Amino acid sequence: MACSLPSRRFLGALALLPAATLGVGCGKALGISDAHAASSVPESTVAAAASTPSGMPVQQARFNPVTSGAVTSLAPLVDSVKGAVVYVEVKARPRRVAAIQGLPPGWAERFGMMPQGEAPARQGLGSGFIIDPAGTVLTNNHVVDDADTVRVKLGDGRSFDAEVLGRDPLTDVALLKLKGAPSDLPSVKLGDSDAVRVGDPVMAIGNPFGLDFSVSAGILSARARDIHAGPYDDFLQTDAAINPGNSGGPLFNMQGEVVGMNTAIIGGASGIGFAVPSNLVRALLSQLQETGVVRRGWLGLAAQDLTPELARALKTNTAKGAVVAGVNPGSPAARAGLKEEDIITSVAGRAVESAGSLTRSVALLKPDSKVKVEVVRAGKPQTLEVTLGTRPAQRGEEELAPRNSAAPVARKLGISLRDAEGGGAQVMAVEPGSPAERAGLVPGMVVVQVDDAKVSSASEAANAFTSAKSGAALLLRVRAPDSDATVLRALEVP
Incomplete structure (x- = not known):
């Protein structure tokens, strides 16, 4: 209903x-x-x-x-x-x-x-x-x-x-x-x-x-x-x-x-x-x-519609497109040389008429694919080659794990994981009231060690969790979201 x-x-x-x-x-x-x-x-x-x-x-x-x-x-x-x-x-x-x-x-x-x-x-x-x-x-x-x-x-x-x-x-x-x-x-x-x-x-x-x-x-x-x-x-x-x-x-x-x-x-x-x-x-x-x-392609920039007023201010005759309002440092867009005030007119041969169409066009492309991005910069057309990244989950969005990954891991722990960039197991979801929540784990954290065992992937973390005996308290070393600092957490196995 x-x-x-x-x-x-x-x-x-x-x-x-x-x-x-x-x-x-x-x-x-x-x-x-x-x-x-x-x-x-x-x-x-x-x-x-x-x-x-x-x-x-x-x-x-x-x-x-x-x-x-x-x-x-x-x-x-x-x-x-x-x-x-x-x-x-x-x-x-x-x-x-x-x-x-x-x-x-x-x-x-x-x-x-x-x-x-x-x-x-x-x-x-x-x-x-x-x-x-x-x-x-x-x-x-x-x-x-x-x-x-x-x-x-x-x-x-x-x-x-x-x-x-x-x-x-x-x-x-x-x-x-x-x-x-x-x-x-x-x-x-x-x-x-x-x-x-x-x-x-x-x-x-x-x-x-x-x-x-x-x-x-x-x-x-x-x-x-x-x-x-x-x-x-x-x-x-x-x-x-x-x-x-x-x-x-x-x-x-x-x-x-x-x-x-x-x-x-x-x-x-x-x-x-x-x-x-x-x-x-x-x-x-x-x-x-x-x-x-x-999984969706990602440029890593902010864009807005090209309006007639913006076109006049940018001194361009381009009628439709998406104006780059900001570029994330270290993003695929930044590495490819995209700049603020660039007007994106097409991606991978598909015309871009607005910021919304840019978002949809990039999202239909696979991460790690190389695409041609047509832009107008200072009134002159240019073509840039961009290797797309993977769109990260935004605040408030549900992030799902691939079916062939280690998530969800042991439903009784209430935690889902995926492989983290650079090694480790990233926490994707924590069920309210679960042992994982009581341990202080939150989405975005990266598990790098379970007891004495280093963790390099979600499957390794999953094996460590599922092989633990009921009643055990696992000592986890995790990286906090958006930080290189590590903290300790104790996860009790029901």
């Missing part, structure tokens, strides 16, 4: 409040407000369209809804794809909730926020769609985030337990694998979201409010919408009815191809829904299938 969230003004006042406390039991809501808070809908909010089944059969219908003066039924198209649309049910056990940072003791309870203690169990419903006959399913990350069990139901009545193969919180995409499923399930193709035009007919199938496999139709209303859900917003907008329960479901073109994954809605509005473009989903698939996480 999905919950409508408060207005941007209210969210701004409670910036430290975890989104989940705004609607327990409604799934992992996106803490975002409407894209134009100062426009004609200043108080509307964008909420996660909690979950919607989606999928389409292997056979693709070729269907033209426009005929000479007659209205053509969508029934043949629905029949051709509905078998691949699925119903996603998730359950999560109660979890401890850490104290809300920045608030004095007692304030959370005073203002009705979630206090430190036990978070209630969660149960939610969503949608998804099968993309290969062996049972690979796409859905939204917020549908399955924190789920302990995932059950997927097909339209023919069959149901399967599912494993979460991979998640990408920044684009709200998740990949599931059905357990024990046959290899001949109905499936659908990802279409070309760049080919769909504003005004083209589209169709959604999902489970709004638990009403199984509901169908709605409309048109593509807009492209490239930034609704402030994350740094890679590039949503398709549609007036096809999208409601809580549609999250993760497919948005089809008239050829029976998925051009978007239904993800968000405007709270209180009608006919305003948003979908992740299929081309963006396709770009993430290989990493989600191989490692379960998405």
Whole structure:
């Protein structure tokens, strides 16, 4: 399910409040407000369209809804794809909730926020769609985030337990694998979201409010919408009815191809829904299938849109691009010679029209890849070669470990690790109330020694942790985040 969230003004006042406390039991809501808070809908909010089944059969219908003066039924198209649309049910056990940072003791309870203690169990419903006959399913990350069990139901009545193969919180995409499923399930193709035009007919199938496999139709209303859900917003907008329960479901073109994954809605509005473009989903698939996480290219600079006013001030005739406002010392951009006031016009042959398009273009490239960056400097075009770095997690972002890494390490310790640059095991996540939290471990710390054994990788740390006897107290030597200083921590093994 999905919950409508408060207005941007209210969210701004409670910036430290975890989104989940705004609607327990409604799934992992996106803490975002409407894209134009100062426009004609200043108080509307964008909420996660909690979950919607989606999928389409292997056979693709070729269907033209426009005929000479007659209205053509969508029934043949629905029949051709509905078998691949699925119903996603998730359950999560109660979890401890850490104290809300920045608030004095007692304030959370005073203002009705979630206090430190036990978070209630969660149960939610969503949608998804099968993309290969062996049972690979796409859905939204917020549908399955924190789920302990995932059950997927097909339209023919069959149901399967599912494993979460991979998640990408920044684009709200998740990949599931059905357990024990046959290899001949109905499936659908990802279409070309760049080919769909504003005004083209589209169709959604999902489970709004638990009403199984509901169908709605409309048109593509807009492209490239930034609704402030994350740094890679590039949503398709549609007036096809999208409601809580549609999250993760497919948005089809008239050829029976998925051009978007239904993800968000405007709270209180009608006919305003948003979908992740299929081309963006396709770009993430290989990493989600191989490692379960998405690693993105990184330049290491701050940029802003090139406005007509800035263009005049910079004495350039360039109309579109991203102006470099700052370069991080030692970053890939700095090593390649990028400078403040450079205007970036393309990356790896892809035109850059704004700071947002620069962010999205670089994020689709793999770390360590060498790319050509076209810039205008002092009115003259130049080409620089940049070796991209790996985008680090920003403050407040969830950082996930690759499936083939040593994380998560022994659930009973409540810690996840990954290999750290320069050696050691970097702490990626610490579960509230766990032995790791009680030991004073926090994300960003790097474990370099466990008892007398030096640690050079996450796997070595994992082996040391998992081989320790119950009741043992492990002496850890760790490097604090953003520091070369080491400190000692004692980790008790339950």
